[in-house]
Amino acid sequence: MINKEVAISVKNIHKNFILPQHKNTSLKQAAVNIVRKNGITTQKVLDGVSFDIYKGEFFGIVGRNGSGKSTLLKLMAGVYAPTSGSIEINGGLTPFIELGVGFNAELSGRDNVFLNGALLGYTRKQMETMYDEIVDFAELEEHMDKKLKNYSSGMQVRLAFSIAIKAKNDILIFDEVLAVGDEAFQRKCMDVFYNYRRSDQTVILVTHSMDTVVQLCTRGLMLENGKITTIGSVEKVAEAYQRSNDEDENAATVKEDEKPIQKNLKVSGLKKRYVTGEVLKVTLEWPEEYDVRWAGIAVIGSNNEYIFGSDAGKDLFHGQSTEHSVILNLFPGKYYLTATVKNADLENIETASKLAEFTIR
Amino acid sequence: MKYLHTRNRAILSEMIRTDFKVRYQGSVLGYLWAILKPLFMFAVLYILFVYIAPIGKGIPHYGISLLLGIVFWNFFSEATMIGATSVVAHGELIRKISIPRYLVVLASSASAMINLSLSMIVVLIFAIFNGVYPSMSWLFIPIVIFELYIFALGVAFALSALYVKFRDITYIWEVFLQAGFYVSMVLVPMVAVPERLRSWFFINPIVQILQDTRALLIPTVKNITIWNSVENIAIRTAPFIIVLIVCVFGFYYFKSRSKYFAEEV
Numbered sequence: 001m002i003n004k005e006v007a008i009s010v011k012n013i014h015k016n017f018i019l020p021q022h023k024n025t026s027l028k029q030a031a032v033n034i035v036r037k038n039g040i041t042t043q044k045v046l047d048g049v050s051f052d053i054y055k056g057e058f059f060g061i062v063g064r065n066g067s068g069k070s071t072l073l074k075l076m077a078g079v080y081a082p083t084s085g086s087i088e089i090n091g092g093l094t095p096f097i098e099l100g101v102g103f104n105a106e107l108s109g110r111d112n113v114f115l116n117g118a119l120l121g122y123t124r125k126q127m128e129t130m131y132d133e134i135v136d137f138a139e140l141e142e143h144m145d146k147k148l149k150n151y152s153s154g155m156q157v158r159l160a161f162s163i164a165i166k167a168k169n170d171i172l173i174f175d176e177v178l179a180v181g182d183e184a185f186q187r188k189c190m191d192v193f194y195n196y197r198r199s200d201q202t203v204i205l206v207t208h209s210m211d212t213v214v215q216l217c218t219r220g221l222m223l224e225n226g227k228i229t230t231i232g233s234v235e236k237v238a239e240a241y242q243r244s245n246d247e248d249e250n251a252a253t254v255k256e257d258e259k260p261i262q263k264n265l266k267v268s269g270l271k272k273r274y275v276t277g278e279v280l281k282v283t284l285e286w287p288e289e290y291d292v293r294w295a296g297i298a299v300i301g302s303n304n305e306y307i308f309g310s311d312a313g314k315d316l317f318h319g320q321s322t323e324h325s326v327i328l329n330l331f332p333g334k335y336y337l338t339a340t341v342k343n344a345d346l347e348n349i350e351t352a353s354k355l356a357e358f359t360i361r
Numbered sequence: 362m363k364y365l366h367t368r369n370r371a372i373l374s375e376m377i378r379t380d381f382k383v384r385y386q387g388s389v390l391g392y393l394w395a396i397l398k399p400l401f402m403f404a405v406l407y408i409l410f411v412y413i414a415p416i417g418k419g420i421p422h423y424g425i426s427l428l429l430g431i432v433f434w435n436f437f438s439e440a441t442m443i444g445a446t447s448v449v450a451h452g453e454l455i456r457k458i459s460i461p462r463y464l465v466v467l468a469s470s471a472s473a474m475i476n477l478s479l480s481m482i483v484v485l486i487f488a489i490f491n492g493v494y495p496s497m498s499w500l501f502i503p504i505v506i507f508e509l510y511i512f513a514l515g516v517a518f519a520l521s522a523l524y525v526k527f528r529d530i531t532y533i534w535e536v537f538l539q540a541g542f543y544v545s546m547v548l549v550p551m552v553a554v555p556e557r558l559r560s561w562f563f564i565n566p567i568v569q570i571l572q573d574t575r576a577l578l579i580p581t582v583k584n585i586t587i588w589n590s591v592e593n594i595a596i597r598t599a600p601f602i603i604v605l606i607v608c609v610f611g612f613y614y615f616k617s618r619s620k621y622f623a624e625e626v
Contacts, residue, residue, distance in 0.1 A: 017624060027529045074623065078459035081620040101457045106383045118375035119458055121368040 091170030444517025
């Protein structure tokens with residue numbers, strides 16, 4: 001790493017946002033505020049951030065919401081000016097902070113391609129040679145003469161992404177651009193990024209998906225409250241990010257424990273985290289005094305909707321317990337487990353709703 | 362540097378193109394409105410000041426002078442008003458991409474310039490029908506238009522940067538424009554102004570610009586200009602110095618504020 005050429009050097013960057021208690025958006029307010037100094041809150045968004053990104057790196061930046069990632073990106077792209085510190089950029093940089101910047105809903109898809117292309121640094125002539133490829137990639141051949149406002153949101157991002165990947169420069173910046181379109185389109189997008197990686201293109205990527213970071217990035221950093229908490233290998237960064245998420249989750253669970261919950265039904269063997277497609281295997285136990293003839297678990301979504309379940313009759317019992325296993329064909333997110341046991345008349349003896357939770361990622 | 366140059370030009374031309382396409386979208390007459398608007402205003406004012414309150418009666422080619430005044434004034438108010446809101450109107454862009462900020466102001470003034478060019482064609486056609494014959498002096502009109510453009514641009518730069526912080530600015534400027542219309546000799550001919558007051562009117566660059574253009578457009582008639590009516594050298598140079606100061610100060614102020622636009626807009 002030491003011998004490599006530096007692409008971006010961020011040196012002790014501080015960025016404060018000054019948030020007036022009452023924003024001076026009119027002269028009268030401004031005049032009033034001169035007289036009696038209104039309270040000003042300074043929000044430190046970035047607090048002494050320094051790092052180097054080398055040429056050919058695929059650099060990931062992760063962090064929870066509000067950690068300062070986007071501000072950092074905007075500073076590197078030159079959208080914001082730092083409060084103090086400096087950023088040195090070695091080479092050209094395409095500052096594509098977001099997809100579809102400058103898109104105009106009143107223009108046709110075709111016109112928007114040229115407009116967006118200009119913002120990427122292409123002349124009309126250059127765009128004309130690339131136009132067919134862009135439309136092809138976006139799979140929008142028959143929609144290009146429609147106005148953008150008549151596009152579905154999926155179509156809009158597909159078009160935007162297809163233009164964005166045409167950007168050629170020493171350094172490319174992308175902010176959360178991978179969650180685009182359906183699965184097939186996402187695979188195409190990933191291919192583009194793999195190509196960047198293979199061809200040693202310098203890329204800076206901000207994302208919440210640790211899978212993406214681990215798969216694509218060569219190095220990364222994690223921001224927390226405007227400071228770098230971890231920098232280095234992607235595994236280290238992904239782990240730090242996961243840990244920081246867990247801490248929050250644990251804090252939330254402790255709170256829930258304080259509520260009175262039904263203690264008679266017990267579920268064991270549940271992990272905190274699964275990936276899509278993994279098998280969830282739990283044992284459901286109940287007290288001896290229950291005359292249970294039917295026992296079941298259900299997976300509940302975060303909006304309290306029943307997703308699927310598993311049940312068992314008496315022949316599958318092991319004394320006061322049953323084993324349940326379900327395949328988790330679920331989208332990433334938070335889910336709950338609810339357990340119910342019934343008697344011979346199939347009346348509920350006890351229902352323990354949301355007695356445990358887990359996440360899919 | 363070369364790259365930056367072509368890139369900015371490409372952005373500018375796409376922004377102007379977008380504006381051109383979007384502005385009159387959904388209207389049946391489309392871009393014709395750019396010409397019809399000053400023509401309707403002209404018709405109203407012409408009837409008013411030739412037949413009802415006959416200020417312009419008996420003044421040769423008063424109609425052409427009036428039309429030119431309306432067209433110029435329209436340009437000035439359009440370029441400054443749309444320019445003033447341009448940074449805020451393109452806030453989405455400014456928050457997300459680091460294109461040079463002055464491009465949005467330039468694009469808005471360029472759109473006003475396109476309107477002015479189209480209107481000028483109409484003015485020239487009117488002039489010919491009115492018995493004003495094309496003359497070599499017409500070739501100098503673009504120079505005066507350039508002065509008008511620079512002046513409007515300087516104002517637009519200053520206002521657009523102010524507007525980011527103070528949204529009252531457009532209202533204040535609207536009042537300014539309304540008052541300015543009456544003291545800028547758009548409809549009142551210069552001969553109607555008492556001689557001792559004329560030099561004061563000429564401090565206003567719009568008056569100097571309008572009178573010079575009228576003299577160039579209609580060379581057969583003696584038009585009162587700053588050159589043939591003002592002796593005082595300070596007043597003679599005043600409009601040009603004002604244009605220069607407004608332009609330099611406007612751009613400098615814009616430049617100094619522009620790095621905070623992304624946060625403030």
